[in-house]
Amino acid sequence: MGKMIQPDLDFVKELTAAGGGDSLKKCFQCATCSVVCNVTHSDKPFPRKEMIWAQWGLKDKLIADPDIWLCHQCSDCTAHCPRGAKPGEVLGAIRKLSIHTFSKPTLFGKLAGSPAGLLPLLLIPVFIIGAVILGLGRLHHLEGPIVFEKLVPIPAVDAIFISAALFAVLSFWGGIKGFWTAMHKATGLESTKGSPVPAVMSVIPEIIGHKRFDKCDVQSGRTSAHKFVFWGFAGLAVTTTWAVIYLYGLGWEGPYSFSIASQFPLKLLALVSMLSLLYGIWKVISNRNHTEEKAGKGTYFDWTFIYLVLLVGLTGALSWGVRLLGLPSAYFIYFFHLVFVFCLFAYAPFSKMAHMVYRTTAMVFSRHVGLEEE
Ligand code: SF4
Numbered sequence: 001m002g003k004m005i006q007p008d009l010d011f012v013k014e015l016t017a018a019g020g021g022d023s024l025k026k027c028f029q030c031a032t033c034s035v036v037c038n039v040t041h042s043d044k045p046f047p048r049k050e051m052i053w054a055q056w057g058l059k060d061k062l063i064a065d066p067d068i069w070l071c072h073q074c075s076d077c078t079a080h081c082p083r084g085a086k087p088g089e090v091l092g093a094i095r096k097l098s099i100h101t102f103s104k105p106t107l108f109g110k111l112a113g114s115p116a117g118l119l120p121l122l123l124i125p126v127f128i129i130g131a132v133i134l135g136l137g138r139l140h141h142l143e144g145p146i147v148f149e150k151l152v153p154i155p156a157v158d159a160i161f162i163s164a165a166l167f168a169v170l171s172f173w174g175g176i177k178g179f180w181t182a183m184h185k186a187t188g189l190e191s192t193k194g195s196p197v198p199a200v201m202s203v204i205p206e207i208i209g210h211k212r213f214d215k216c217d218v219q220s221g222r223t224s225a226h227k228f229v230f231w232g233f234a235g236l237a238v239t240t241t242w243a244v245i246y247l248y249g250l251g252w253e254g255p256y257s258f259s260i261a262s263q264f265p266l267k268l269l270a271l272v273s274m275l276s277l278l279y280g281i282w283k284v285i286s287n288r289n290h291t292e293e294k295a296g297k298g299t300y301f302d303w304t305f306i307y308l309v310l311l312v313g314l315t316g317a318l319s320w321g322v323r324l325l326g327l328p329s330a331y332f333i334y335f336f337h338l339v340f341v342f343c344l345f346a347y348a349p350f351s352k353m354a355h356m357v358y359r360t361t362a363m364v365f366s367r368h369v370g371l372e373e374e
């Protein structure tokens with residue numbers, strides 16, 4: 001006797017609201033999407049099967065489906081769908097619901113996923129950083145040359161951002177553990193290989209080289225845009241680590257002192273990384289606007305992340321430039337730079353930034369259990 005399917009109608013509504021739109025009603029299972037997809041596997045290809053699972057409301061199967069993360073939202077399938085459904089956007093909406101199911105506390109996922117949550121999420125760092133500034137009486141120390149440390153001392157910046165990073169790491173850890181277990185349950189697959197380390201090692205070059213992105217047709221410009229953003233973030237991570245090592249390891253004084261001359265390569269790398277980030281995100285926005293008709297507009301979830309990265313880059317570059325001009329408004333811009341950086345890192349497990357961690361985990365899982373070759 002066949003198995004009775006219990007559709008989760010609330011999930012179907014959630015998916016429709018999250019960016020799936022009326023795609024689920026339109027799909028008549030012709031499989032064009034799976035045929036045109038350049039990254040799907042030949043065995044059990046996506047996204048056609050996900051479209052029917054979504055129509056049936058199979059929430060548990062979809063949110064733990066590794067294939068939703070192997071999709072890189074190139075939108076080739078959306079451009080070719082004869083029914084005007086948007087399978088690329090449906091998979092994007094499922095990924096968003098997957099992130100919000102696994103990342104804890106779930107309240108932050110709800111806030112990050114809806115326009116009504118934007119103000120509360122912004123107010124949290126405004127209050128935290130504002131309380132530090134007022135509590136330490138820093139507003140009375142801003143006369144003279146512009147030095148950002150006068151507004152927020154470095155140990156206070158470190159305390160705020162290390163706490164935000166710890167919160168994000170713990171949330172990611174809990175989310176990934178739940179996601180890994182759910183993928184085993186949903187696929188029914190177990191590995192015979194023991195350690196997942198070989199799968200991890202095979203995934204790293206693919207991510208660095210953006211090999212899947214290279215297969216996009218409709219949005220071919222996405223590859224270079226994504227690379228500029230990726231390398232911009234990587235460069236800024238290196239400069240931050242470099243500065244922390246100087247500050248807490250080698251010290252500002254002594255044989256390896258943080259002299260003006262030794263700061264030059266650090267500042268040059270920071271500048272180049274910032275420009276790479278800004279150029280990359282500008283390209284992301286312009287690509288999305290140019291391909292909107294064929295590839296879909298993207299959702300609130302996508303755009304809030306794009307604008308957050310843009311604001312981080314713009315306020316970072318502006319606060320630097322305005323400081324060099326000696327204008328006191330540099331403090332104001334720097335304050336908002338700290339607020340946006342806090343949002344980027346503390347809310348990473350609930351925003352589109354989480355895709356880096358969930359996609360990597362799904363790629364490792366797929367190779368570990370033999371869904372994909374290492
Ligand atoms: S191409 Fe469109 S109609 Fe055909 S299976 Fe995919 S989503 Fe459905």
Ligand code: SF4
Nearest residue numbers: 037071074075077088
């Ligand atoms: S958006 Fe691109 S990668 Fe994702 S399923 Fe469609 S064709 Fe494949």
